[in-house]
Amino acid sequence: MMKSNILALVLMAVALGEVIATPPGHLKPLGSHMDPIGGIPxxxxxxxxxxxxxxxxxxxxxxxxxxxxxxxxxxxxxxxxxxxxxxxxxxxxxxxxxxxxxxxxxxxxxxxxxxxxxxxxxxxxxxxxxxxxxxxxxxxxxxxxxxxxxxxxxxxxxxxxxxxxxxxxxxxxxxxxxxxxxxxxxxxxxxxxxxxxxxxxxxxxxxxxxxxxxxxxxxxxxxxxxxxxxxxxxxxxxxxxxxxxxxxxxxxxxxxxxxxxxxxxxxxxxxxxxxxxxxxxxxxxxxxxxxxxxxLKQADPDAEFKMLFLELFEDVMSFYKRSFSEYMQREIPSITQEDVESLNQVFSKIDKDGNKVLTWDELFSMDMNAAIEDFPKLFGKIISNLTGDVILFDEKEEENIELSTEKNPEELVVEDSDSTQDGGQRSHDDRPSPVKTPDDLEKEKLIKMADDGNLVMEEEPLRSPHEEL
CATH class of the missing domain: 2.60.120.650 (Cupin)
Known part of the structure; x- marks a missing residue:
C-alpha cells in the first residue's frame, strides 16, 4: 500500500513538473504566450x-x-x-x-x-x-x-x-x-x-x-x-x-x-x-x-534593386562617415579592397554636380540599370548581400569604363559652391538660379557642414504648420 502511494506521489510530482516546465503559449495560437503591447497610432x-x-x-x-x-x-x-x-x-x-x-x-x-x-x-x-x-x-x-x-x-x-x-x-x-x-x-x-x-x-x-x-x-x-x-x-x-x-x-x-x-x-x-x-x-x-x-506610370524595371540599394543610406539622413567606399565596405562585408576603385567611379557617376557630396536627390536620380551594366560584379555583391540570394549580373563583352582621375577619390573634399573642381569660375549657364528652391538651400547647407570628410546631415526642412496628423 505504501509503495503504491509513493508511486502515485512520484507520478504526481512528474506531472506537476511537466506542467510547470511547459512554456506559456505552448501548442496554442500565436500570441498566446503573453498579452499584446500597445502603441500603434x-x-x-x-x-x-x-x-x-x-x-x-x-x-x-x-x-x-x-x-x-x-x-x-x-x-x-x-x-x-x-x-x-x-x-x-x-x-x-x-x-x-x-x-x-x-x-x-x-x-x-x-x-x-x-x-x-x-x-x-x-x-x-x-x-x-x-x-x-x-x-x-x-x-x-x-x-x-x-x-x-x-x-x-x-x-x-x-x-x-x-x-x-x-x-x-x-x-x-x-x-x-x-x-x-x-x-x-x-x-x-x-x-x-x-x-x-x-x-x-x-x-x-x-x-x-x-x-x-x-x-x-x-x-x-x-x-x-x-x-x-x-x-x-x-x-x-x-x-x-x-x-x-x-x-x-x-x-x-x-x-x-x-x-x-x-x-x-x-x-x-x-x-x-x-x-x-x-x-x-x-x-x-x-x-x-x-x-x-x-x-500612374509603371515602376521602373530596376526599381526593386534601386530601392534596396538606397536603403543602405537611410542613416545618411543623420550622418555620413568619411567616404563612400569606406561606408560601403563596412555595410557590405563581401566588398574587398579590390572593389574600391569601382566604388569611387560609382560615387563620381552619382555625384552629378561634381561637388564630392552625395545628396538624396542625386542618389534618387541615379540610373541603376547603367550602374549594374558598368559594374556587374560589384552590384552583384551588393544586391546578393541585401537580398540573401546569389545575384549574378551579366558582364559586358568589352568594358570601356573611364577611370577616375582624382588624386584622392576616397576623401570627401568639398569645393566652394561658386567654383568648379579645377578652381575656375562657373559659366553663366552653370550658376544657380537667383530663385532658390528649398532643396537648393538644403544642398548648400550640407556642403557647408562638410568637414574633413565627415558630413553631418540634419533633418528635412520644417513641415508646413497645417500638415498635422
Whole structure:
C-alpha cells in the first residue's frame, strides 16, 4: 500500500513538473504566450504624403486608419459587390490558392475565371490573391498618402485578397511597405517590430520565402523557443479600415469568417521624401484620394534593386562617415579592397554636380540599370548581400569604363559652391538660379557642414504648420 502511494506521489510530482516546465503559449495560437503591447497610432484619415513619410514610413511605425474608405474617394469600395464583380470582370482569369491556411512550400495555385470563383468561394476551401488588372484599376484612386514625394513613382503592385474568411497566413515579413485596405469583413493581425526579426529567424526560418515555419494555430514553444519572450501588437481592422504595415515588420493575418475582401497597395520603401516634387505643390492634406490608378506610370524595371540599394543610406539622413567606399565596405562585408576603385567611379557617376557630396536627390536620380551594366560584379555583391540570394549580373563583352582621375577619390573634399573642381569660375549657364528652391538651400547647407570628410546631415526642412496628423 505504501509503495503504491509513493508511486502515485512520484507520478504526481512528474506531472506537476511537466506542467510547470511547459512554456506559456505552448501548442496554442500565436500570441498566446503573453498579452499584446500597445502603441500603434490610430487616425481617422489618410495622412498627407509628407506626414505619412516623416512620421510613419521613415520611423517604421505602423498606423491604423479607421473608416477612411467610408469618407474617401475609392469607387471600388462601394462598387465591388459580388454582382458587380461578376458583371464587369467575370471573364477575367484570377489566381486561386487551395487551402485557407497558407502553405508557401506546397500550396496549390490554379487559375479560374472571376465568375467561377464567385460561384464556389463561399463553400470551397480556396481564396483568391492576384494583381489587379488594368480594367479593375479603373475603379481605384491612389490613396492620398501616396500621391506625391516619390511614393507615386514606386507603387509596385495592387493585390486583391478575396475569400469567405477563415484564411490564415504564415508569420512573415515583406520587402515592401504596404497599406492594407479592407473592403469587406474583419481581420486580426499580429505585428512584431522589425527589431526582433533576428530572434524570430533563429529557428525554423525560410530565407527564400521570408516566412517562419511555426504553426500559427499551435505554436511549439520547444521547437521555437525564441518566440517565448517576443513582444507583439494585436490589431483588428474592420470594413472601411486601412492599415499601414512597414516593410520588414513581421506579421500574421487571420481573416475572420464571412465575405472577406481586401486590397493591398504595395510600394518600395521610400527612404527620402522629395519635398520639391511638383505633384506636392498645392496639395490639400484634407482632400480625398483623386489620382486614378491607371494614370500612374509603371515602376521602373530596376526599381526593386534601386530601392534596396538606397536603403543602405537611410542613416545618411543623420550622418555620413568619411567616404563612400569606406561606408560601403563596412555595410557590405563581401566588398574587398579590390572593389574600391569601382566604388569611387560609382560615387563620381552619382555625384552629378561634381561637388564630392552625395545628396538624396542625386542618389534618387541615379540610373541603376547603367550602374549594374558598368559594374556587374560589384552590384552583384551588393544586391546578393541585401537580398540573401546569389545575384549574378551579366558582364559586358568589352568594358570601356573611364577611370577616375582624382588624386584622392576616397576623401570627401568639398569645393566652394561658386567654383568648379579645377578652381575656375562657373559659366553663366552653370550658376544657380537667383530663385532658390528649398532643396537648393538644403544642398548648400550640407556642403557647408562638410568637414574633413565627415558630413553631418540634419533633418528635412520644417513641415508646413497645417500638415498635422
Amino acid at each position: 490610430v487616425t481617422g484619415k489618410f495622412p498627407s504624403p509628407w506626414v505619412f513619410h516623416e512620421e510613419f514610413v521613415k520611423k517604421s511605425q505602423p498606423l491604423v486608419m479607421r473608416k477612411v474608405l467610408e469618407r474617401d474617394n475609392i469607387p471600388a469600395y462601394r462598387l465591388w459587390t459580388d454582382k458587380y464583380l461578376r458583371e464587369n470582370f467575370g471573364n477575367i482569369d484570377v489566381e486561386v490558392e487551395v487551402g485557407k491556411k497558407e502553405n508557401r512550400m506546397s500550396g496549390l495555385v490554379k487559375n479560374m475565371t472571376m465568375s467561377k470563383f464567385l460561384h464556389v468561394y463561399q463553400t470551397a476551401n480556396i481564396y483568391q490573391v492576384f494583381d489587379l488588372t488594368p480594367e479593375m484599376k479603373k475603379d481605384f484612386n491612389l490613396p492620398l498618402s501616396l500621391q506625391c514625394g516619390g511614393f507615386q513613382n514606386f507603387l509596385q503592385m495592387v493585390i486583391m485578397w478575396f475569400s469567405s474568411g477563415g484564411t490564415k497566413s504564415h508569420l512573415h515579413h515583406d520587402a515592401l511597405d504596404n497599406i492594407n485596405c479592407l473592403f469587406d469583413g474583419k481581420k486580426e493581425l499580429i505585428l512584431i517590430d522589425k527589431k526582433y526579426r533576428h530572434l524570430v529567424m533563429e529557428h525554423g526560418w525560410n530565407n527564400k520565402g521570408a516566412f517562419s515555419n511555426v504553426d500559427v494555430e499551435s505554436v511549439d514553444m520547444f521547437k521555437f523557443p525564441q518566440l517565448q519572450n517576443i513582444p507583439y501588437n494585436r490589431i483588428t481592422i474592420n470594413k472601411g479600415d486601412c492599415l499601414f504595415i512597414p516593410y520588414k515588420w513581421l506579421h500574421y493575418v487571420d481573416s475572420k469568417p464571412g465575405r472577406n475582401l481586401a486590397v493591398n497597395f504595395w510600394f518600395h520603401h521610400l527612404p527620402w521624401f522629395n519635398s520639391s516634387d511638383p505633384e506636392c505643390e498645392g496639395l490639400d492634406p484634407y482632400q480625398n484620394s483623386s489620382i486614378p490608378l491607371p494614370t
